[in-house]
Amino acid sequence: MTTPAGVAERLTSLVGALRAHGMRIGTGESVDAARAVEALGLADRELLREGLAATLLHGTGQRQVFDPVFDLYFPRGVGGPEQPAAGREDLRERLAAALAADDRALMLRLAAEAVDGFGGYGSSPESDGWSSYQTLERVRPQTLMARVRDDVRARGGAPGFTDRLLEDEVRRRIDAFRAMVAAEARRRVAERRGRDEIARRGVRTTADRVDFLFAGRDQLAELRRTVQPLARKLATRLAARRRRASRGSIDLRRTLRGSLSTGGVPMRPVLRRRRPARPELVLLCDVSGSVSGFSDFTMLLVQALHEQFSKVRVFAFVNRVDEVTGLLERGAADPEGLAARIQGEAGVTGYHGSSDYGMALGEFAERYEEAVGPRTTVFVLGDARTNMSDPGLPAVRRIARRARRVYWLNPEQRSRWGTGDSAAPAYAELVEMHECRTARQLSALVGRLLPV
Amino acid sequence: MFTSVDDVSARLAATGYLASPAVATTVFLADRLGKPLLVEGPAGVGKTELAKAVAEVAQARLVRLQCYEGVDESRALYEWNHAKQLLRISAGRDETWDETRTDIFGEEFLLTRPLLTAIRGDDPKVLLIDETDKADVEVEGLLLEVLSDFQVTVPELGTITATRRPFVVLTSNASRELSEALRRRCLFLHIGFPDEELERRIVRLKVPGLDEALARSVVRVVGALRAMDLRKVPSVAETIDWARTLLALGADTLDESVVRSTLGVLLKHQDDVLKATAKLDLDAL
Known part of the structure; x- marks a missing residue:
C-alpha cells in the first residue's frame, strides 16, 4: 500500500467514528477504502469524499452522518481564515x-x-x-x-x-x-x-435511531418522510411471510405444467395458493404531548399499510377515547397537521388535559367493544404513565380476552418501566409489552408482530 | 478501462450520459477495484442508463438480468435443455449409456442465462442486474458466488470461472432491504436528483431544440416541486418529458396556463397536482 503515512490511521479512526454511529463496517470495507484512497489520490477532497462514501457506506440514510464525520477527519483547512473577519x-x-x-x-x-x-x-x-x-x-x-x-x-x-x-x-x-x-x-x-469525541457526540445520528421521546421537530418531519418507503418495505416483508405460510391442496394444472421439464414426472408438487385472510387491526394510541411523536408516526405507518388488512380502526385517547380512523384517512395528504387535527376535532380530553389510562381504556372497552373480535389484533401505544390514577386493569383483561392478540408498544426505555407513575409492569403481566424507542425498533417489531 | 475520474466523465458524456462527480468517481473505483456497483435511487434518475452508457464506453456487450418476484436459478444462471437432451437420447439408439451420458451433459445442451453468459467468453461485458430488490432473498444467495468470485458451479460440468471479469451494475429501488452480505460485496452509489446546473445541461442535451432561458425556468420549477412534500416528486425523466412537451406545444416562455395544462406530465397523483397548483398560485390569473 502506497498511501502516505498517517492516512491509514485517519481512515481507521474515521471508520471507528462511523461504527460508533451504528454503521456496520467490516475490515474488508476499510481495506477497500484504503485502495480507493490510493486510486484517487489526496489532491481532490470531493473525489475522496465520494470514493470513501462508495466503499464504506451501504445505504442511503447513512450519508447524512457520513458527510459531517468526513468533514471532521478530512477538514478543508486548519485554523481560522487568513484574514480576520472585517465588521x-x-x-x-x-x-x-x-x-x-x-x-x-x-x-x-x-x-x-x-x-x-x-x-x-x-x-x-x-x-x-x-x-x-x-x-x-x-x-x-x-x-x-x-x-x-x-x-x-x-x-x-x-x-x-x-x-x-x-x-x-x-x-x-x-x-x-x-x-x-x-x-x-x-x-x-x-x-x-x-x-473523535466531536465525531461521536456532535454529529446527529440517522433519523431511524433517534428516540421518539427526544426527537426534535425537524427529526420528526424527517421520520414522517420515511413512512411511505418504510411501509412499502414492510408490505414486501409481510407478503413474503404470507407466501411462506401458504399451505394447501395441490394445484394440478401448475404441477403438470412444471413436470414437463422432468419428462412428465411430477417431481415438485405445486400447492394451491391460500387466499390471504387479511386480518383486522385495531390501534389504540395515547396522543398526549409526551408521546405524541411516537403515536403520530405509528398511526401514519399503519395507515400506509392499510391495504394489507381487511379493516384498520384507529382510536386515540388522552383521558377519553375517540375513533380517528376517518381523520387519518383524510389526513394522508397532510401528515404534519395530524396531531393538531386529532386534538381539535376528536374528543380525546375531558375536564383536564393529562392522560388517564384507566379511564380511557375503560371507556374503550365499554363503547367500542364490538371493534374487537377473534380476528382482531390490538396494538396499544403509550408510555403507560397513568398520572397516579387507577390503571384500569380489568378493561385491559377484557380487551385481551376478546382479541386474537394484544401487543403494547412502549416508547420508554425498558429500565424506566415501573418508575414513578408508570404502570408498565402491571400491564405487561396482562399483555405482551415491547420496548419501541426508535423507528428502527418499530419497523422490526411491526414486521414481526403484524398478523399475516 | 479508465485512466482518471475526469476521463470517466468525459467518455460518459460523449455517449450522452452526463455524470455527477459522485457517479463518475464511483464508476472509476468500480473499474479500478474490480467490484460490482450497487446503484440505488428514485425511479427515473438514470440508474439503468448508467449501465448502458458504461457498456457503450467500454464497447462491451450488455448482458441484462431483469429481476422479478419468483426469478430463479433456471432464469438467472443456467438450465439444461431437456427437450434437446431427450431428442439426443432417442436419436442415438445404438449407443451405450456411458457415451450418451457424457454427451448429453455437454456444452451443447446447456442453456446459459444472463449470469453465466456474463462470465463466459473473452469479450468485454457489462452485466446489468436490474431491480435486484424485486427478486426473492434466495436469489441474492445465488448472486453472492457470482459477484465475489465471478464463478458459477454447474454440478455436471464443474466450476466455471470468469477469464475476464465483467463490469457489474446492480440497481435497486429499495422496495426491500438488500442483505448485508450482498451490500458488502458492492460499492454503493446513491444517485439522487442532480443539482440545478447539471439538470439544465441534461435537459439541453436531451432536448436540443429548447432555448436556454426556457430550460432554466423548467429546471427551476421542477426544483420547486421537489422541495414540496409530494407523494411522488418529479424525476429527471419527467423533467425531460416536460421539456419535450413544451417544445411540442411551441411554448417559448412559461406562464400560468401553460404550466397548469401540462402539470400532468410532471405529477402523477391528483393530490400532488392540487397541492402544486395551490403552492405555485396557478389559480391567480
Whole structure:
C-alpha cells in the first residue's frame, strides 16, 4: 500500500467514528477504502469524499452522518481564515452578494470568516469554543432575505413565471449557509477538543435511531418522510411471510405444467395458493404531548399499510377515547397537521388535559367493544404513565380476552418501566409489552408482530 | 478501462450520459477495484442508463438480468435443455449409456442465462442486474458466488470461472432491504436528483431544440416541486418529458396556463397536482 503515512490511521479512526454511529463496517470495507484512497489520490477532497462514501457506506440514510464525520477527519483547512473577519455589516454585505449569485465557494469562505469573527466564546483555554448558534444570532442571515430577493430581481430583468419561486430558492440558499456555519463551528471545536469525541457526540445520528421521546421537530418531519418507503418495505416483508405460510391442496394444472421439464414426472408438487385472510387491526394510541411523536408516526405507518388488512380502526385517547380512523384517512395528504387535527376535532380530553389510562381504556372497552373480535389484533401505544390514577386493569383483561392478540408498544426505555407513575409492569403481566424507542425498533417489531 | 475520474466523465458524456462527480468517481473505483456497483435511487434518475452508457464506453456487450418476484436459478444462471437432451437420447439408439451420458451433459445442451453468459467468453461485458430488490432473498444467495468470485458451479460440468471479469451494475429501488452480505460485496452509489446546473445541461442535451432561458425556468420549477412534500416528486425523466412537451406545444416562455395544462406530465397523483397548483398560485390569473 502506497498511501502516505498517517492516512491509514485517519481512515481507521474515521471508520471507528462511523461504527460508533451504528454503521456496520467490516475490515474488508476499510481495506477497500484504503485502495480507493490510493486510486484517487489526496489532491481532490470531493473525489475522496465520494470514493470513501462508495466503499464504506451501504445505504442511503447513512450519508447524512457520513458527510459531517468526513468533514471532521478530512477538514478543508486548519485554523481560522487568513484574514480576520472585517465588521459585521461588511460580512453581511458580502454574504448578500454571495447568496444572490448562489456562489457556494464564496459562501463557504464567508461561513469560515463568520465563525472566526463572531462565534468564539470563553477566554480560558478549557472553557472556550466556537458556537454556530452565536454566529448565526449575530450575523442573522435570515434577515437578508428581502434584500437578496430584490437584488436577484433587479438583475434578472423582466419578471416571468419563475419569479414566484425566487423566495423559496433564496430561503434554501440561506439554509445551506446555516449548515455551512454549523459544519465550520464543529470543525473548529474538533481542533480544540479532539476529533473523535466531536465525531461521536456532535454529529446527529440517522433519523431511524433517534428516540421518539427526544426527537426534535425537524427529526420528526424527517421520520414522517420515511413512512411511505418504510411501509412499502414492510408490505414486501409481510407478503413474503404470507407466501411462506401458504399451505394447501395441490394445484394440478401448475404441477403438470412444471413436470414437463422432468419428462412428465411430477417431481415438485405445486400447492394451491391460500387466499390471504387479511386480518383486522385495531390501534389504540395515547396522543398526549409526551408521546405524541411516537403515536403520530405509528398511526401514519399503519395507515400506509392499510391495504394489507381487511379493516384498520384507529382510536386515540388522552383521558377519553375517540375513533380517528376517518381523520387519518383524510389526513394522508397532510401528515404534519395530524396531531393538531386529532386534538381539535376528536374528543380525546375531558375536564383536564393529562392522560388517564384507566379511564380511557375503560371507556374503550365499554363503547367500542364490538371493534374487537377473534380476528382482531390490538396494538396499544403509550408510555403507560397513568398520572397516579387507577390503571384500569380489568378493561385491559377484557380487551385481551376478546382479541386474537394484544401487543403494547412502549416508547420508554425498558429500565424506566415501573418508575414513578408508570404502570408498565402491571400491564405487561396482562399483555405482551415491547420496548419501541426508535423507528428502527418499530419497523422490526411491526414486521414481526403484524398478523399475516 | 479508465485512466482518471475526469476521463470517466468525459467518455460518459460523449455517449450522452452526463455524470455527477459522485457517479463518475464511483464508476472509476468500480473499474479500478474490480467490484460490482450497487446503484440505488428514485425511479427515473438514470440508474439503468448508467449501465448502458458504461457498456457503450467500454464497447462491451450488455448482458441484462431483469429481476422479478419468483426469478430463479433456471432464469438467472443456467438450465439444461431437456427437450434437446431427450431428442439426443432417442436419436442415438445404438449407443451405450456411458457415451450418451457424457454427451448429453455437454456444452451443447446447456442453456446459459444472463449470469453465466456474463462470465463466459473473452469479450468485454457489462452485466446489468436490474431491480435486484424485486427478486426473492434466495436469489441474492445465488448472486453472492457470482459477484465475489465471478464463478458459477454447474454440478455436471464443474466450476466455471470468469477469464475476464465483467463490469457489474446492480440497481435497486429499495422496495426491500438488500442483505448485508450482498451490500458488502458492492460499492454503493446513491444517485439522487442532480443539482440545478447539471439538470439544465441534461435537459439541453436531451432536448436540443429548447432555448436556454426556457430550460432554466423548467429546471427551476421542477426544483420547486421537489422541495414540496409530494407523494411522488418529479424525476429527471419527467423533467425531460416536460421539456419535450413544451417544445411540442411551441411554448417559448412559461406562464400560468401553460404550466397548469401540462402539470400532468410532471405529477402523477391528483393530490400532488392540487397541492402544486395551490403552492405555485396557478389559480391567480
